[in-house]
Amino acid sequence: MPLRTSIISLCSVLSLQAQPSFSARTAQAEQVIERFYRGEALDALRERSNREIEAYNSRAKLVNAEQEQAKARMEAAQGPAREAYAQLQELDKGLKDIPDGNDQEGNKRFNARVQARNAQAHRANELHDQAQAAVDAYNALVKGKQGELSQARQQVLGTQAALDARYAAYQSFSKGGQDVAFFIGLNGLLADLRQALRSRPTDAELQKHLVSVRGLRRELALWAMASQARQSNGLVIVEVLVNDEPCWLVVDTGAMDTILSLEVVEAVGLGGALGKENSLVVVGGQRILGRALQIPRLSVGDQVQVQVEACAVRPCDVGIDGLLGQSFLKAFVYTIDERSPVKLLLKRR
Numbered sequence: 001m002p003l004r005t006s007i008i009s010l011c012s013v014l015s016l017q018a019q020p021s022f023s024a025r026t027a028q029a030e031q032v033i034e035r036f037y038r039g040e041a042l043d044a045l046r047e048r049s050n051r052e053i054e055a056y057n058s059r060a061k062l063v064n065a066e067q068e069q070a071k072a073r074m075e076a077a078q079g080p081a082r083e084a085y086a087q088l089q090e091l092d093k094g095l096k097d098i099p100d101g102n103d104q105e106g107n108k109r110f111n112a113r114v115q116a117r118n119a120q121a122h123r124a125n126e127l128h129d130q131a132q133a134a135v136d137a138y139n140a141l142v143k144g145k146q147g148e149l150s151q152a153r154q155q156v157l158g159t160q161a162a163l164d165a166r167y168a169a170y171q172s173f174s175k176g177g178q179d180v181a182f183f184i185g186l187n188g189l190l191a192d193l194r195q196a197l198r199s200r201p202t203d204a205e206l207q208k209h210l211v212s213v214r215g216l217r218r219e220l221a222l223w224a225m226a227s228q229a230r231q232s233n234g235l236v237i238v239e240v241l242v243n244d245e246p247c248w249l250v251v252d253t254g255a256m257d258t259i260l261s262l263e264v265v266e267a268v269g270l271g272g273a274l275g276k277e278n279s280l281v282v283v284g285g286q287r288i289l290g291r292a293l294q295i296p297r298l299s300v301g302d303q304v305q306v307q308v309e310a311c312a313v314r315p316c317d318v319g320i321d322g323l324l325g326q327s328f329l330k331a332f333v334y335t336i337d338e339r340s341p342v343k344l345l346l347k348r349r
Contacts, residue, residue, distance in 0.1 A: 022196075251324050260293075
């Protein structure tokens, strides 16, 4: 999905911040991600559904051709039997006039006709039996093929129904930015956990929840990366470390500033260092409002830059924590290689 740049307000209904405990908030986040972000991607499911429909249509076309061929064989097998019965009917007509019992010659000719008729009847019955075998074979073929097609059709309809249900659920969830509100809530949970750990750094339960939340954020980032990779003009998303916190930023070579989610800024302990609000240009040339700050340490792979000028804003897409702009990139000779696992290749100037 394209990067959305409008500032989206927090949805209190879905916000994890409304939950009273870290356990409940983490469990709720897990449930949302399980429902909307795990499993086969919607566009991949749509492609599979389309392939199944095409395969079904091709198979139905072949089955129809097979049935037509079998029907032609059945009708060809029935031809001799029909002809034999037609001949039998003609012979039966010759038996309508029964000769006088005293007409010996007439009786002989009549008996000969009866014998010929009976022989023809025997031959017609044999041909009928042969034709019936062809009819049975045709009926069995039709029944088997129609059953096969019915099963394939049910599979196609099942895939389509699953697609429709998931698409409707996701559309309802994402309508009005509720998906982003959920992501903001998850990032708020990260910030709250890290704040709690500053006063209780050895708390094992807090550490466990932090690991879980970081895992969920990584899962959403991978989902966002995969979504962009399936687009012909998809955005390049890279993993960075903001101080010691893993984040995922869109590489924007046209942006002057680096942008971070407000909740991530809070999570790394920089909320108190936010400056005045200013306007900045982001992907697509749009302007948004953000609050200035300096990131003490920002690293991509093994390349580190300190005191990076940045702005804090609300996130605009699930799984994406902001933009990596020229305030970081200008220190490096950089190459974007989407074929490379790391995507962004950096060499210090």
